[in-house]
Amino acid sequence: MSSLVLRWVSATILCLLASATPCWPQSSLDTIKTQYTAVSSQLEKHIDWDFWIDDDPQSPQLLARQWSLAAEWVAAWLNAQPSTGPDDLAKAIAELEPTVKPNFLKLSDDAFLVAAPTLMGNVFIVSKLNGYRVAWSTAQPTDAVGKEADSLAAWFPQNARHGSRGPYWAASGRAGPVTPVEMGRLPSDEKEHARFYIEGVYAQSAGGTEGAQISVWAWDGVTARPLVVRSYAIMIDQRVGTRVEGDLLKVQQKEFFRTFSSCGACEERQTDWILRLTPHGIEDLGEKSTVPELDAVDELFYRVISHQPAQDIAAPGVIKAAEKMVEEAKAQHSAAEWKKYPTLGMMGTWKVDQSRSGSIVCLTLDAIDTITALYTLEQRGDRFFISDLKRTQQECE
Secondary structure, eight states: OOHHHHHHHHHHHHHHHHOSSOOOOOOOHHHHHHHHHHHHHHHHTTEETTTEEOSOTTHHHHHHHHHHHHHHHHHHHHHTSSSOSHHHHHHHHHHHOTTSOOOEEEEETTEEEEEOSSSSOOEEEEEESSSEEEEEETTSOOSOOHHHHHHHHTTSGGGOBOTTOOTTOOOOTTOOOEEEEEEEEEOOOTTOOEEEEEEEEEOOSSOSEEEEEEEEEEEOSSOEEEEEEEEEEEETTOSOOOEEETTEEEEEEEEOOSSOBOOTTSOOEEEEEEEEEETTEEEEEEEEESOHHHHHHHHHHHHHHTTOOOTTTBOHHHHHHHHHHHHHHHTTSOHHHHHHOOOOOBEEEEEEEEETTEEEEEEEEOSSSOEEEEEEEEEETTEEEEEEEEEOSSOOO
């Protein structure tokens, strides 16, 4: 271990012993920048597959040091300014890493949430108390338990190792690192504590579908505590992402149909996970599908494949047509393949047209050469009923 890292470890231990509040040794701006450049150069030698650190014992310590220096730099830079605001924060980050777009959020007049401008993800808070200081970081342990604790552990430097993962490995849980992609303010709680969310993606070398994570936090002026944490999958370029609508936080995620699939760089069964932010806490409203018409088609084929009654969701002629399509798809697989994964193949183009009588779903599946069919759906109570199914040669737009 280098003497630079040993000096930092010793200083940090003394600082932590002297205070219950997380702290870092303070230095002049020039010294911090020099140390940051030196540590970043050392860390570069331990980067594996561009997104992870290697198995060298020094690697997590170097990564933690890089994160802490970035946070210390921001606090020291703000302390050196006659006034502070978003523009000053952007300048501070740009001066440390000119090629990185500053990513930060104002929590209050004297507190900022900042994403470290580093290759691997870290988020911290600098707040003003007799000068700006680093008050909190995602690299710190929390009181979260179970799956939430595992997800937050992905932000720890020791969990940023590549290990035995291949280039197409999509992560979730504690296997990091996580790169913050979006941070947003949420309505404050009854004590006027600022609440915010951090959305990040897990490191992945390739592929259009990847692991993501969202965490909701409350900032009480001293530290941040986790309120909700969840891991899920996304299509990296999906049309709709996480957004705040009034007191609702909606997180769109990519889930999967049971009888057909999509390509990795395609959307599939998109759902919104919805949270309501109340003054007293958070209410989980569950998930809502954004493609209920496709859900109805998937349910029909699932029942046919698993030999379950489908008369309550489809007309007799529709069921017969679906049975024929399933038999055609089944004939393209061995008995073992079909038993393991019965499927009508990958989705091609699809669209939903609305009419006075209901909805018409045009869907292309590639189980055989290509199956394109039109499904006529009628709304009956809280579900769809498929009243007609026609094979067609036309293309879905």
